[in-house]
Amino acid sequence: MRFIVSTSTLLKHLQTVNGASSSSTVLPILENFLFEIKEGNLTISATDLQTSMTTSLPVESKEEGKVAVPSRILLDTLKTLPDQPISFNIDDATFSIEISAGDGKYKLSGENGDDFPKIPVVENASSVNLPASVLTEAITKTIFAVSNDELRPAMTGVYCQLSAQHITFVATDAHKLVRYRRMDSKADKASSFILPKKALTLLKAALPSTDVNVSVDYNATSAFFKFENINLVCRLIDERYPDYEAVIPANNPNKLVIDRALFLNTLRRVVIFANKTTHQVRLKINGSELNISSEDLDFANEAHERLSCQYEGEDLEIGFNARFLIEMLSNLSGEEVTLELSTPNRAGLLIPQTNDENEDVLMLVMPVMLNNSY
Secondary structure, eight states, rough: OOOEEEHHHHHHHHHHHHHOOOOOOSGGGEEEEEEEEETTTTEEEOOOSSEEEEEEEEEEEOOOOOEEEEEEHHHHHHHHHOOOOOEEEETTOOOOEEEEETTEEEEEEEEEGGGGGOOOOOOOOEEOOOOOHHHHHHHHGGGGGOOOOOOSGGEEEEEEOOSSSOEEEEEEEEEEEEEEEEOOOOOSSSSEEEEEHHHHHHHHHOOOOOOEEHHHEEEEEEEEEEEETTTEEEEOOOOOOOGGGGSOOOOOOOEEEEEEEHHHHHHHHHHHSTTTTOEEEEEEEEEEEEEEEETTTTTEEEEEEEOOEEEEESEEEEEEEEHHHHHHHHHHOOSSEEEEESSSOEEEEEESSOTTTTTTEEEEEEOOOOOOOO
């Protein structure tokens, strides 16, 4: 089997799917790309058995066949080569691969493509179509709040709720929660599933900046994303997602409106002086004044800043982990945000002051107990 392709084109496609491959010691073949040639098209696949990704590109070839190619050595070689035609010669009996590029020749041993795990195909699936921009925004707004706690598998992914009115994406790690809802995306029938973080990270990296249409098919076990020449398949997290609506406080009489960038930059400075374990900051709201302070008793460090804000409600003092607030404010857009509060021991809500009419963003952060030493 022989084919010719441009180094830069091949490298770009390999880098797109490479994240799906695995350095598995149990199944060494997962450290390979599967190359399949058919009718002048090269299809490249990578998988870790949970997430699989394929992409295809035209190449010069009159033959058909398949081979598993070691991913690391191929990527490292292509990264150092200039943009030029590169030819692959594969021995159909031994699966040894000879690569010729300019004056260079490189040999590596491949494996039988038939031993590569089969990539799942869509069966008994429902489908929904989403613009790439909506999907990118949904992933960006939620993925930072996903939990890394393997003991709570449901929370290690993003929960997707499809309905005839809207599509909702939810992520939480029990300290913070994000609910991102799109009014301009709907499904024919109500459904819900949990998408794993790894698949969403790969999807976000592969989604184009042009607003192409992404076809999403899903069944009881897997979700299939298809756009341009890329297919991504992932196993869904088979767990029950916690009742997130029950956590969102309905009655929040204290409302603070503040400039988002100003609030964010103040927190970034003040947290430098906070305890390195808790990252605790204290918000003291008094009339139209917000005092943000932190201290680290072990090193006698402390910081105080005063900001002006619009505030409706009773004077309040509440503690938060500044890291969580910083993450949320960084992932919100708009000039101003509203922080809705009830009491010092109940969750606070961060909401953009001006929402796009097609999107509804709500972020929730749990408070931390204050030690009243100052």
